[in-house]
Each structure stands twice: as C-alpha cells, then as structure tokens.
Amino acid sequence: AQSVSQHNHHVILSEAASLELGCNYSYGGTVNLFWYVQYPGQHLQLLLKYFSGDPLVKGIKGFEAEFIKSKFSFNLRKPSVQWSDTAEYFCAVGRGLTGGGNKLTFGTGTQLKVEL
Amino acid sequence: DVKVTQSSRYLVKRTGEKVFLECVQDMDHENMFWYRQDPGLGLRLIYFSYDVKMKEKGDIPEGYSVSREKKERFSLILESASTNQTSMYLCASSFRIADEQFFGPGTRLTVL
Numbered sequence: 001a002q003s004v005s006q007h008n009h010h011v012i013l014s015e016a017a018s019l020e021l022g023c024n025y026s027y028g029g030t031v032n033l034f035w036y037v038q039y040p041g042q043h044l045q046l047l048l049k050y051f052s053g054d055p056l057v058k059g060i061k062g063f064e065a066e067f068i069k070s071k072f073s074f075n076l077r078k079p080s081v082q083w084s085d086t087a088e089y090f091c092a093v094g095r096g097l098t099g100g101g102n103k104l105t106f107g108t109g110t111q112l113k114v115e116l
Numbered sequence: 117d118v119k120v121t122q123s124s125r126y127l128v129k130r131t132g133e134k135v136f137l138e139c140v141q142d143m144d145h146e147n148m149f150w151y152r153q154d155p156g157l158g159l160r161l162i163y164f165s166y167d168v169k170m171k172e173k174g175d176i177p178e179g180y181s182v183s184r185e186k187k188e189r190f191s192l193i194l195e196s197a198s199t200n201q202t203s204m205y206l207c208a209s210s211f212r213i214a215d216e217q218f219f220g221p222g223t224r225l226t227v228l
Contacts, residue, residue: 044219094214108158
C-alpha cells in the first residue's frame with residue numbers, strides 16, 4: 001500500500017524565518033502531488049499541486065514545492081513565514097488519474113506555529 | 117466556486133445511537149469521500165464513492181456505512197456509535213479520483 005510520510009510533526013518558527021516541510025511517498029510510478037493547509041477553525045484548502053511538467057511548483061501565499069522524483073519527495077518551502085501561516089499542513093499523493101485505486105493518500109500532517 | 121457543505125458543525129450523540137452525517141457538493145463531481153481527522157493521525161479515508169450507488173471501502177471502514185442515492189449527496193452512517201468514533205469528520209469531492217479534492221468544513225462528533 002502507498003504511504004506518505006511527513007517527518008516534522010511540530011515546527012515552531014519566528015516570523016521571517018524560512019520554512020521547509022518534508023514529504024516523502026512510497027509509490028514508484030506516476031504520481032499527483034498536493035499540499036493542503038488547514039488554518040485554525042477553517043476547512044482544508046489547496047496550497048499547490050503537481051501533476052507534470054516543471055518540478056518546481058508555485059502556490060498561493062508565497063509557498064512553493066519541489067518534486068524530486070529520485071528522492072520520492074515533494075517538500076514545501078516558503079522563504080519568509082508570517083504569523084498568519086500558523087496552521088496544519090498536509091501532503092497528499094495520488095497515483096495517476098484513473099481507477100478507483102488511485103485515490104489520494106494523506107500524510108499525518110505538520111503543525112506549524114509562527115511566533116512574533 | 118466549488119462548495120461542499122456538511123449538515124452539522126458540531127454533533128453530540130450517545131453510545132449506541134445511529135448517527136447520520138450528510139454532505140452535499142454543488143459542482144457535479146463524480147467522486148466523494150469521507151475522512152476522519154484525528155490529532156497525530158492525519159486524514160484517514162473511511163469510504164469513497166465514484167458514482168451514484170457505487171462505493172468502496174477506504175482504510176478504516178469498520179463501524180461505518182455510506183449511502184449515495186444522488187450524485188450531489190454522500191451520507192456517512194454510524195450504525196451504533198461508540199466513544200472511539202469521537203472525531204472530526206471531513207467530506208470531500210473531486211472531479212477525477214486522484215485529482216484535487218475540495219473539502220467541507222467538517223463535523224466534530226462527540227460520542228458520550
């Protein structure tokens with residue numbers, strides 16, 4: 001079965017610090033990759049996604065992620081975090097586009113706290 | 117704008133009760149999903165549906181069932197609620213099975 005690992009469970013940063021959250025997955029074939037964010041009291045929303053093409057993907061609010069196929073990784077980055085980035089971040093992986101077996105698998109999430 | 121709505125934000129039930137959680141999406145999506153979200157465990161898939169009346173078990177289907185009689189509506193049923201089903205329940209929908217999913221606000225269920 002496919003698995004998705006987010007190694008950092010809790011991250012605390014000061015404002016303006018740089019952020020990198022790790023995401024690794026186990027499936028070796030074609031993948032669709034996602035990062036979702038859940039702000040306190042709000043529903044999950046998409047930050048960015050990768051299906052194909054340029055492995056460096058830019059999303060909303062200054063976030064970006066890089067797909068490194070050889071490392072089975074899709075790490076999320078932001079050069080300078082803000083207090084409003086305090087949230088829980090989830091990586092998700094889907095295998096291709098068709099077939100019931102290709103539903104998304106989510107990581108366990110990383111709780112980010114940004115201190116003023 | 118895709119909208120996924122869930123019938124309740126908060127629900128308190130007693131052990132043994134039958135519980136219905138309703139989810140409606142307005143974007144004509146084929147696929148709908150039910151997850152539970154628990155601290156440290158992330159999102160775990162309970163059931164999903166890829167068409168009306170079609171369903172498949174997810175990773176943790178035990179103690180749950182689902183119903184999809186209409187394309188826009190996907191219901192999660194707890195036949196006999198237990199305290200270990202206290203959790204946040206999230207509904208989502210997507211156009212294709214491995215595509216971006218759109219989430220509802222969640223239902224926080226407490227079983228006493």
